[in-house]
Amino acid sequence: METELLSYAFSGLLVIVFFISIALAFRFSDGHVRLRKRLKSRLIYGLPVGSMITIVTVLAVYLFLQGGIHDWDNPVVHPFRSWSYFYPTGTVASGFAHGSPSHLTSNLTTTLILAPIAEYIWGHYPDGQGGTNASRDQPWYRYPIIRACVLFPGAAFVIAVLTGAFSLGSVIGFSGVVFAFGGFAVVYYPIITVVGLLVVGVVRTILDGLVEPISFAGVTSTLPGWTSTAVQGHGLGFLIGVLLGITLLYHRNKRPRIFELFVALLIYGLTRGLWQIYRPLGGNEFVLYRALGVSVVLIGAVLVTATVVASKRPLFEGSSVTQREAGVISLVAILAFLIGPGIVTNLVIIDYHDEPADDELAVEDYIIGYDENAENPTEFVFDAPGTDETIERTSSGVYVASDQRQLWIMDTSQNQLRSTGTADIQIGGIGWRETVTAERDGLQVLGAQSVYAVELRHDDQLVTAYESNASTANIRIDNRSISFAPDIDDRFTITVEGSDGVEETASIPSVNESVEIGGIMFRASETNGTKFISAERDGTVTTVAQEE
Known part of the structure; x- marks a missing residue:
């Protein structure tokens, strides 16, 4: 309090x-x-109307399409990822949807700064004559209201779909468009864009102070942030923005100062993580090619700078290709290089059964289950080299599958469920959402593996999704072995096996109760909310198991 x-x-x-x-x-x-005077010369009432429409649209997707208005901290994520080209809803929605509140606020705070810079460059009044409307004989795209409310947010929409469609794997998030805003802005106003990046940090710090004024921290063991960064999608968006910015510079016959541009590109690429080139090794292990990534950013900064300042002179004597054309062709080639792997990894098919097995739970078109070393059924249409590295073939935990939506994902890992005991799995679609609860009940057995069972609940449905094998304690009492096993009816059972091979089994006792099994007395006690099982024989008492 x-x-x-x-x-x-x-x-x-x-x-x-x-x-x-x-x-x-x-x-x-x-x-x-x-x-204010400068803003009004290029923007309607000096306001970035298109940026405001874009931000409101992304926020509306989170609130209403993903159900964030009902549960801000737990949006529906799975149906809005770009799983496959055979599930177009995910392909279209993935560029606008987000995985968490922090994911959303991170992208929107950056958009709040970079999008208005890009919109100012674009301009509602292309000639910088604020307050003057396009004449009737001018093209429709020069009308300020069209440029503000249709063309600018429309471009953001197209880029969001493109980055969702051509990014590696089942991505989600508006960051591809955010990087496009940054790429567009940095080639036109290098210094202003770099200052804008600093302002982004200021805005985030202020928002963090409002949302979480007091924070607590402890020792944690988590993967570094770059392991979940869609760097290929970020690079794709950035390069699209750069090409659009270069096109506008050429059209307006403008160019920034060379050194300022190079330094700004370098700062942007390094501070925004475009150097984070990595690949998964499987089993939650990754390799980061830091030196290669920094080299790529340096080369990219040189190439973009050279393209921006290139002239219309021939590339070399007798060449029909100009310096500008050579630079643009080089950037388009890199763009194609980035798009290619995205096409391959999105041409996938999920062949999963429509009806749930006895140990699975079905909600609409979703099937939820739990397994150890579960096999990922994703199949690539084109089995190109390296495609299998983009997914983890076997994993353990609570999985979610939908043949209709072409999705299969390990929602909650075995380790996550072990540490928390329960997990809420959010599923749904356009206009609906449901929550499935996974519960793990386990015993830590002395000197041996834990025994546990996992149940899945949804409304009045209850399914025992998994029961581990029995586990034998690393102790013998009077030459008798003690084993524990999960049981559907009795939660857990204790089996005592004597030297003659005769076994006797009974349910574990309730707290402050005892039961004799095979000549050994087992008692249950509770300390600080944790249940302990002790074994007693001839006055010797030993703790043989405790609740997880």
């Missing part, structure tokens, strides 16, 4: 200090007057 009150107090303090500081900045500076 004290922490909660402090959180509210600190959040309120941050809001007050923020607005006071902004008010003082405007009070003692007249720069905002000139800024």
Whole structure:
């Protein structure tokens, strides 16, 4: 309660200090007057209307399509990934959907800064004559309202679909478009874009202070962030933005300063993680090619800079190709190189059974189950070299499958479920969502592997999805072995086997109760909410198992 009150107090303090500081900045500076005038010369009422429409659209997808309005922290994710070209809903929606609140806010805060810069460059008034409408004899695309409300957000929509369709694997997120905004802006206004990146960090810090004014941390063992970064999709979006920016520079016969452009491209590529080239090795292991990635960013910065400042002179004497054309062709070739693997990895087929097995649970077209070393049924239409590395063929945990949606994913790993005990699996589609709960009940057996069972629940459905093998404690009492096993009816059973091979089995006792099995007395006790099972024989008491 004290922490909660402090959180509210600190959040309120941050809001007050923020607005006071902004008010003082405007009070003692007249720069905002000139800024407003410049904005109005290119944007309707000086506002980035297209950026606002884009941000609202992405937020609406999270709130209404993914069900974030009902459960902000747990959106429906699976049906909105780009699983396969044979599931077009995922291909189209993946570029707008997000996997978590942090994923959404990360992309939107960057969009909040970079999209207005890109929109200012594009301009609602292409001639910079704010307040003047296009004349009737001018093309439709020069009308300010069309440029603001249709063309700019429309371009974002097209890029979102392209990056969703051509990114490696089952991606999700608006980051491809965010990188396109960045690529478009950095070739036109290098320094302003780099400053914008700094502002992104400021905005995120302020938002973090509002949303989570007090944080606690401990020792954790998690994979580094680059292992879940869609760097190929980011590079794809960035290069699309760069090509669009170069096209506009050529059309307007403008070019930035060479050194500023090169440095800005280098800063953008290195700070935004475009150097993070990696590949999975399987079993939650990855290899990062850091030196190669940094080299790629350096080469890319040189190539983009050379293309931006290239002239219309022939590439060499007698050549019919100009320097500009050579540069653009090189960038388009790199774009094609990035797109190729994305096409192969999205041409996949999931051949999974329509009806659930006895140990699986079905909700609409989804099948949910649990298994150890479950086989991923994804099959590539084109078995190109390296395609199998983009997916993990075997994994353990709670899986979700849908033949209709061409998806199969390990939703909750075995280790995650072991540490939490329960997990909520969000499934759904356009206009609906459901939650399936997975529960693990286990015993840690002395000196041996744990025994456990996993149940899946949805409304009035209850399925025992998995029961582990029996496990024998690493101890013998009076030459008798003690084994534990999960049981559908009795949760767990204890089996005592004597030296003569005779076995006796009974259910584990409840807390503060005991049961005699094979001449050994087993008692259940509870300490700090954890149940312990002890074995007693001839006055010797030994703990042989405890709840996970």
